[in-house]
Amino acid sequence: MSNISFDNQINAFAYKNDKDLKLSRFLFRSMTYPLFVPVAARATPLLMKFNLGVINRLVRRTIFKQFVGGETLGETSALAKKLSEYNVGVILDYGLEGKEGDENFEIATDKFIEVIRYAATQPNIPFISIKVSAFAPASLLKTLNEAPRLRSGIHDNEQEEAEWDKVCDRMYRICEVAAECNIGVAVDAEESWLQDPVDRLTMEMMEEFNKGKVIVYNTIQLYLHDRLKFLEISNDIAKQRGYLLGIKMVRGAYMEKERARASQFGYPSPIQPNKESTDSAFNKAIRYCLDNIENISVIIASHNEQSNLLAINMMEEKGIEKNHPHIYFSQLYGMSDNITFNLAKDGYSVSKYLPFGPIKEVIPYLMRRAQENSSVGGQTSRQLVLINEEIERRKQLHS
Numbered sequence: 258m259s260n261i262s263f264d265n266q267i268n269a270f271a272y273k274n275d276k277d278l279k280l281s282r283f284l285f286r287s288m289t290y291p292l293f294v295p296v297a298a299r300a301t302p303l304l305m306k307f308n309l310g311v312i313n314r315l316v317r318r319t320i321f322k323q324f325v326g327g328e329t330l331g332e333t334s335a336l337a338k339k340l341s342e343y344n345v346g347v348i349l350d351y352g353l354e355g356k357e358g359d360e361n362f363e364i365a366t367d368k369f370i371e372v373i374r375y376a377a378t379q380p381n382i383p384f385i386s387i388k389v390s391a392f393a394p395a396s397l398l399k400t401l402n403e404a405p406r407l408r409s410g411i412h413d414n415e416q417e418e419a420e421w422d423k424v425c426d427r428m429y430r431i432c433e434v435a436a437e438c439n440i441g442v443a444v445d446a447e448e449s450w451l452q453d454p455v456d457r458l459t460m461e462m463m464e465e466f467n468k469g470k471v472i473v474y475n476t477i478q479l480y481l482h483d484r485l486k487f488l489e490i491s492n493d494i495a496k497q498r499g500y501l502l503g504i505k506m507v508r509g510a511y512m513e514k515e516r517a518r519a520s521q522f523g524y525p526s527p528i529q530p531n532k533e534s535t536d537s538a539f540n541k542a543i544r545y546c547l548d549n550i551e552n553i554s555v556i557i558a559s560h561n562e563q564s565n566l567l568a569i570n571m572m573e574e575k576g577i578e579k580n581h582p583h584i585y586f587s588q589l590y591g592m593s594d595n596i597t598f599n600l601a602k603d604g605y606s607v608s609k610y611l612p613f614g615p616i617k618e619v620i621p622y623l624m625r626r627a628q629e630n631s632s633v634g635g636q637t638s639r640q641l642v643l644i645n646e647e648i649e650r651r652k653q654l655h656s
């Protein structure tokens with residue numbers, strides 16, 4: 258059994274000065290007030306539209322500072338450098354959410370390529386993250402997801418075919434530059450009604466670029482009840498076709514939306530029946546990846562302490578070294594520093610998922626983080642306890 262402790266708040270917050278730590282306490286506390294997040298989640302995007310300087314500054318100095326690396330690549334660099342001092346890497350994520358149209362899709366593709374080239378110049382940015390919906394029409398993804406005929410790759414709609422070719426070309430260009438620069442590309446998992454073509458395209462890119470080393474990673478959401486099976490099938494295909502499988506494992510971020518849509522359209526919800534089943538699938542997926550570590554490179558992306566502990570205990574049990582090149586851990590920037598910095602200190606490969614981008618573009622991401630951190634139970638209370646302990650310890654030290 259590993260003797261790592263996620264209670265060590267000194268390691269967790271060493272990178273934060275007193276002022277930043279107090280800001281984190283203020284934010285986590287605010288998010289636990291029952292009305293704060295629902296009101297802020299509705300009002301902030303509206304107020305941002307009016308371009309009011311005062312709102313912009315308020316958001317920038319509070320929630321943006323807690324969860325985002327900056328507005329530009331340059332602004333992320335000081336933070337990435339600071340994280341590197343604690344052996345923490347970065348998964349850079351340009352925060353784009355669903356702008357439609359070929360022009361925007363090309364802008365997004367170019368931006369992803371720019372981020373890859375930038376990452377290649379930095380010592381601690383091994384991955385970037387991309388969203389296929391940033392360069393593909395949502396309606397096309399939805400159609401391809403629905404039609405079984407199209408799923409099998411048989412197309413008879415010329416316009417859709419031409420649109421899909423463009424999407425494939427954009428994805429290819431991104432992955433090709435990533436392979437040249439030796440930077441991993443983690444493809445985000447999205448809503449289940451868009452996901453099938455994303456999976457297929459990502460698998461095709463793996464076949465092209467994951468020979469000998471892993472460049473492309475697909476994301477599996479273990480809150481979907483078919484994903485464990487999907488992981489096994491993906492690995493079988495990768496083995497048959499002679500490439501390495503890249504997997505980012507998450508529980509999944511769109512549970513309410515998934516359930517609401519299933520109930521609206523009257524199909525069975527694709528989500529596991531309860532949290533325990535999601536946890537159990539996630540933990541089985543960890544075991545499966547570690548059992549197949551010669552063929553799978555895995556990013557364990559979770560704030561769940563038990564799952565992270567399970568992974569490191571299994572690694573120890575199996576005699577897998579802490580910095581094995583096929584095992585990475587990752588948490589979102591601004592969350593679960595007690596996991597990230599304690600894992601890093603103990604020699605595991607850990608990266609913070611660091612979004613950046615113009616404040617208006619990252620608002621949906623910020624609202625999701627606020628909602629995620631608004632439950633009084635679980636991680637938020639845990640973070641608050643650790644932050645309070647550290648503030649208290651520093652106070653004693655200075656008195």
Ligand SMILES: Cc1cc2nc3c(=O)[nH]c(=O)nc-3n(C[C@H](O)[C@H](O)[C@H](O)COP(=O)(O)OP(=O)(O)OC[C@H]3O[C@@H](n4cnc5c(N)ncnc54)[C@H](O)[C@@H]3O)c2cc1C
Nearest residue numbers: 445446507508509510531532535558559560561587589610
């Ligand atoms: C580095 C990183 C990258 C990520 N990338 C993606 C991505 O590409 N796509 C994506 O969708 N999400 C992504 N996420 C978010 C992730 O899916 C989770 O929402 C988030 O991490 C919370 O899960 P957890 O494992 O940290 O911990 P926990 O707090 O233990 O789990 C909470 C999660 O459990 C599941 N859950 C909760 N209640 C129930 C219930 N009643 N029934 C069934 N399941 C339940 C939900 O998925 C919920 O989010 C990412 C997270 C990280 C850290």
